[in-house]
Amino acid sequence: MMTTPETPPETPPRRPPSRTFVHIAALAAPLALASCSGANASSTRGGPSVLAAPGGTPIAGIEVHALDERPRLTLVNRDGDPTPAIAVAFATDPGPATAAALSALVEARLAAAGFETRVRADRTGFRVEWLVDNTTRITPFFTALVRAMREPVVANGPEAPLVTRRLAALRKTPLDAPELAAIAACTGRLGLSPSESMPDPASPTFAGELEGQRREGLHAGRASIAAVGPASFGALVAKALEASEGWPVGEPAADPFPTADTVASYVALPQNAPRGQVTLAVRLGDALGAVATAERLAAPRSPLHARLGSLPDAFHAVEVVGVARARGGCVSVTIEPDTRLDATALERAAARAAAIARHEIRLESAAPTNASVAMRQILSAADPRDAASRAAWWDLTTPVPAALPRVAVALALPPRATPAPGSAGRTFATELDNAWAKANEPVVERRAAVERGQGELWALVASPCGVVDEGATDAGVTALAMLAASASREPSAGVALEPWIGPDGVGLVAHAAPRDEHETPVELARRVGDAAARALSPAALTPITLTEARTSALAHLERTTGRGGVAFEALASALVPEHPSWLDPLGIYTRVSGAGLEGTRLHLRTLLEGPLRLAVLANADAAQATEVAQAVDRWLVPHPPARACPTPTRGASRTGPLTARLARDAGLAQALIAAPMPAVGAPGHDLALFVALALGGEGGLLEAALPPSGGVRATARIVGTTQAAALVVDVRAPSDLLTSAVNDVRALLGRLSRSGLGAPEFSRAASLASRRDTESRADPRRRLIHLWSGRSQTPRETPTAQAITAFLATSLAESALLVVEAHPDP
Structure with a gap:
């Protein structure tokens, strides 16, 4: 973004989206530029520019010509522009006054020779741009340019009025504050700092000062020429430049670096x-x-x-x-x-x-x-003058x-x-x-394992706080944020994202195979880590991804907890009144359905501000895990090391039978018979899982206890987190059969509490537990989660019959049961 001193710099935009402003040139694919006709460029410049690639092949019609004792010439051969253009760039000594004065000097002298040009300057140099209305004027243009550079400055010369106006305009364009001088010195932005001297055109020494700047800055060592137009036009420009004479020569601009931050x-x-x-x-x-x-x-x-x-x-x-x-x-x-x-x-x-x-x-x-x-x-510049200038x-x-x-x-x-x-x-x-x-400090806690030869690399980045801080008004919003984050994936990344809403944490699983045989293990790791962390950014959540996530969450809650989640909400509100999502991290139906975008983003931001843990199953070597961690850390906000999960208190549970009302079209009535169980990870939780296997499924105790006909069915599952858990028997039946079915289930649970499991029932549950354990360990997702959680991946030992009997005697006692009955509205 270049401006002349007479034109105040553009005011930067004050709101997003961000824009990239580039001085003269910017932006990125492979380019080799030929160093063509003429002598070595060292005679005019100390070394090659970034465009020079001696021995290369011209690509996209761009050529660089190095000419002895002349500015180097770049030709951009393209058709379609109404008029071709020539631009001359000069690098001056740092400081806006030098660039303003010299640009005005050259512009005024070219104008006096009959050439109308556009001149743009900043504090590091200036560009002279000319639309070539007649190709017969190319040689006279170079003649006029040489004279503009070579002729000495005299007091009150014909160019003095324009120089005076430009310097006056610069005085009216101060930087917003003196403290911005170091930044302007880097970016080249116009604007005068109080610490920068400003010449006075009325001073008797001014002409001498400007003459010194002319000798120092206006020569072939600090200049470069470019032409944009058809190939025939470029040939004319190259020929005219080679035939021109009298170019002053000198050393390239020093353009020093600052010595300190x-x-x-x-x-x-x-x-x-x-x-x-x-x-x-x-x-x-x-x-x-x-x-x-x-x-x-x-x-x-x-x-x-x-x-x-x-x-x-x-x-x-x-x-x-x-x-x-x-x-x-x-x-x-x-x-x-x-x-x-x-x-x-x-x-x-x-x-x-x-x-x-x-x-x-x-x-x-x-x-x-x-x-x-x-x-x-x-090549992206539409105006040929801009293309030539760049x-x-x-x-x-x-x-x-x-x-x-x-x-x-x-x-x-x-x-x-x-x-x-x-x-x-x-x-x-x-x-x-x-x-x-x-x-530069690590943000996430890191755990890694190497499984060489696996087809994919797996990573899980999650918060060990899980839903511990969710209350009755926001139960399920954290899980909703994870579902929305997984839906915000970048398809081009080729990384699969899956929400992980577990009993001891909430986060994202990311996995991918190499794109092809050329992608290195480290590149794969960087891609997976970047995709996972990118998706966790609150800014990545959109109304569309939130809608998709809410639809998915509500469908899951209705499928697992019943119509509208009504009965489960009553149960959770009784067992853990202040934290219903402790029983199901997906929360409760009414809270999830009402969650908005800003609230969901806030939950995600809060989660990211707490402790985070990363687990990686590398498929090549340990270096992959390090690369994933670095990619994840990049997207996260550094925090002081003393980050910990909150420790909320748990209120007293309510007892007694509960009732709820289902929608009139619910069809079946529902009852939940629940008993509190040890929380996930606590001693006895494995025993609770074993009991649920004995109760549920084909051939389970519930199937045997309920009538084989009449439309009554029941399932058993363990719900909960590391904060609270419960065994829940979910009974669905016609309204007139629900009470009888509930009594049958209570009788079954009472018998188990008194007598324990019989040998066939115990054997069936042990077989199911062994099979599930084997299948679980074969799934890389489960291995990844176990690595993240720090749980042993060795097969679980089958509990003894005596241990199960003792556990059932206390956990399924009649006094421990809580029953919720929900009937459709009449």
Whole structure:
């Protein structure tokens, strides 16, 4: 985004979606550019630009010509433009005044020679763009350009009025605050800082100063030319440039790197940053990397957007800038909070958000790049002048491989902010140091196992807090968030996502096979980890995914707990009045059906702020598990290490028979006969599971206890979590037969409490338990969950008959039973 000094810089957008602004060029695929006719480029420049690839083959009609004692020439051969164009790019010494004065000098001299040009400048250089209305004027244009560069500056010369106007316009374009000078120095944005000197055109020494700048900046070593048009036009330009004479030569622009990082804060102008704003700029040694990084950061589903939106005080990006400079490049991100915060809270929240932005820049800039970034920017420009301008500037750019990245950060406090006297910026700088240190620390607890040769890599990232903190008003919303997260998968990632709503945790299972024989194990791991963590971002939840999740959850609840979940809600409200989802993590029907998007996002954000654990079944080596963990950590918000699950209290259970009403069209009545059981993981829970196997299924005790006809059926299951559990016998029958069926079940449970299981019944349950255990261990999902939970994966021992008898005597006593009867409305 380039502007002339007479035109104030565009005001950046203040709301998302983010846009990528790139100075002259930006963006990414393979490009080899030929170094064609002429002598070695070293005579005009210290080394090749990012576009030069000696010995390569021209691709997409782009060629680079290196000419002795002339600016290098880039030809972009394309048809269809109404008029071809030529652009000349100059790299000046840093500072807006130099670029403004020299650009005005060249523009005025070209205008005097009869050439109407568009000239655009920033603080690192300027571009002269000319629409070629007549190809016979190409040679005169180069003649005029050489004279504009070569002729000395004299006092009160014909170009003086335009130079004076441009410098006056620059004086009227100050930076919003002096603290932004380091960022502007990186991005090249126009704007005058109080620390920058401004020449006075009325001074008797001004002409001499400008002449020194002309000799230093207007020569072939700091210039590059590009032409956009048909191949025949490019040939004419190349021939005219080669025939031209008198080009001044010199050394390329130094474009020095900053020597230190900077952190600053200031109070914003009343019209700017009403909630506050943070801008972070990183100077890099690779212009291609800087521009490609900006493109990836600005993508709508980038990790940057997701991580900023997942913060406790969410932020969003309002501008992402990628800049190609004469040496290296710069990438800058400007972010704002979604809500107003007081000054102290803003400084702390902004520090955390800035640390995430810096972390993302570091990660993205480490990715390999090539000249395709420049190619895409050049060819994507619709206006031939823009295409030529970008090509010329890219040809000036040289990498600085050994450069140390430097960071400049500035926090704009809102106009009404009132930080404590003397504390402005101090909290921000301290918090930024702390946040940056935490950004590189592991977020998730890690557990891994290697199963070489398996077809897929499996990962489970989940919260060990599960639904422990859900109450009566939000029972099931956490599980709903997981269902919605699994529906927000990116199909192109090729990773299957499954919600895991378990008794001791809630999260996502992700698994995938290699795409092909070329994908490495580490690349597979990165893809799986990225897909899992990306889906967990609250920003990824949409009205569509929430609707799909709610439909799925309600269908499951109705299938497992009965029509509308009415009877189960009454049961859960009696056994665990304050936490009904402790009995079923999927919650209760009425709460799930009423859950909204913002509430679901809030539950997901709260879950991500607590402890998280990752389990990985690697199918190649241990390095995969590390890569998955790093990919997951990237998407999550760093927190202090002392994160723990809440410890809510459990209220007293209610006793006595309960009744509920079903919808009139329910068909069958329903009864739930329940008995509290040891919670998942507690001693005795395995015995409860064994009893449920004995009761249910074909040939089970319930089948034998109920009449074979009349439409009565019953199932038995253990429900619950690590907080509470119960054995639930679910009876469905016509209303006139329900009471009799309930009495039959109670009689059965009473007999078991007094006498225990008979030998055939015990043997059947033991056989079912063994078979299920074997099948479970064959499923990688179960192995993954056991790894995550820390449970032993060895086969369970069959309990003794004596242990079962003792367990039944207490757990199924008549006083322990709770019965809910639900009949359809008449």
